[in-house]
C-alpha cells in the first residue's frame with residue numbers, strides 16, 4: 001500500500017503528510033512544522049487545502065509545504081468530476097521526495113492510526129462561514145490562523161480528545177497549578193485555565209473570558225474577533241488576540257512535551273514580542289516592495305517614469321521637467337442601470353481652477369466610467385494644446401492598470417489603448433492618485449451629470 005500514489009478527489013480524505021497525493025509523491029513539509037507546537041496539523045486532509053470555490057488555498061499551501069512543492073500544488077488543477085480519491089501509479093522514482101522523519105511527523109502518523117478526531121456535527125454554521133470567508137484575510141502569520149481554524153473546526157488534538165478515544169496518557173491540563181487537576185479540553189486551555197485567565201487579563205484587550213461558559217469557544221472567538229476589529233487600532237488588537245491564542249497553545253505544548261514550567265509574565269512578553277516581530281516584518285516587506293516598484297522601471301524607452309509617492313503609484317510619460325503644468329482632477333459616478341456621469345476640474349500651475357466640465361455617459365461598470373472620464377480629460381487637454389498635463393483620479397485600480405502595476409481589465413482595454421495613442425500629444429503627461437475626500441468637486445460634477 002505504501003507505494004500507491006493517489007489523485008485526490010473532491011472529497012479527498014487523504015492525509016496530507018502520509019499519502020502520496022502530489023503526482024505520486026508526498027509533498028515535503030516546512031521544517032518548522034516538525035516542532036511539537038504543530039502536532040495539530042497531523043490530521044490535515046487534502047480536501048482541507050482548497051477553498052469553497054474548489055481552488056487551492058494558496059496561503060495555506062505555502063505555509064505548509066516547502067516552496068517548490070507548494071508551487072507545484074498550486075499550479076495543479078483539481079479533477080472536478082470525481083468525488084473519491086483515485087489510485088494512481090507513480091512513474092517517478094521512489095525516494096526523490098520523502099517525508100522528513102521527526103517527532104512531529106511521528107506524532108502525526110500515530111494520530112492518523114488512532115483515527116481522525118474530526119467531528120463535523122460540532123462545527124456551527126457561523127464557524128463554517130467564518131472559516132470560508134473571513135479567517136484567511138485576518139492579519140498575522142498563517143500558522144496563527146490555522147490554529148484558529150483548528151479550534152473552530154474542533155480538530156485540535158488535546159488531552160480530552162485522547163481520553164474520549166481511550167488513548168493512554170495523561171489527560172490533565174499541565175498549565176494549571178500543581179494541586180489542581182482539570183481535564184484538558186480546548187475550552188480549558190484557551191479560556192478557563194488559571195493561566196489563560198491571567199494572560200487574557202494581562203493582554204489589555206478588554207475582553208472577559210470568564211463567565212458565559214454556555215457559548216462554545218469557537219463562537220466566542222468569532223465574536224471577539226468581530227468586536228476587536230471594530231475598535232480603534234483594530235488590526236493590532238486582532239494581532240494581539242491571535243498571538244495570545246498561539247502563545248497559550250505553544251506554552252501548553254512545551255509543558256506537555258518538554259516539561260517546561262509555565263511562567264505567565266514570560267508568556268505575556270513573548271506574545272508582545274511576536275506581535276512586534278510580525279508588524280516589523282510587514283513594514284520591511286512594504287518598504288521593500290515600494291523600493292522594487294520604484295526602481296524596477298525608472299524608464300522604458302527613456303520616456304516613461306513610474307514611482308511610488310506616499311504609497312501610491314505615480315506614472316508619467318514624457319519629460320520630467322517641472323514646468324508649469326495643468327492639473328486636472330477627474331471623477332466618475334456609475335449606477336447599476338448603466339447610467340454614468342463624468343466630471344473634471346482643471347487647475348493652472350498656481351493651483352487656480354480655470355475650467356471644469358461634466359457629461360452624462362453610459363458605462364458597463366464603475367471602472368469603465370472612470371476610464372472614460374480620464375480619456376475625456378486627455379482628449380480635452382490635447383484639443384486645447386496643453387503640453388504639460390497631470391491627471392488626478394481617486395480610482396486606484398485604474399491608475400495601477402494605466403501604470404502597468406496591474407493587469408488590464410478587459411472592459412477598459414480599448415480605452416487604455418486610445419489613451420496611449422494620445423500620449424504623443426504631450427511633452428509630459430502624468431497620472432496620480434488622490435484620496436476620495438479631496439476629489440469632491442469633480443465628484444459632485446459627475447454625480448450631477450449622471451442624474452441628468
Ligand SMILES: [Zn+2]
Nearest residue numbers: 173175176193
Ligand atoms: Zn489548566
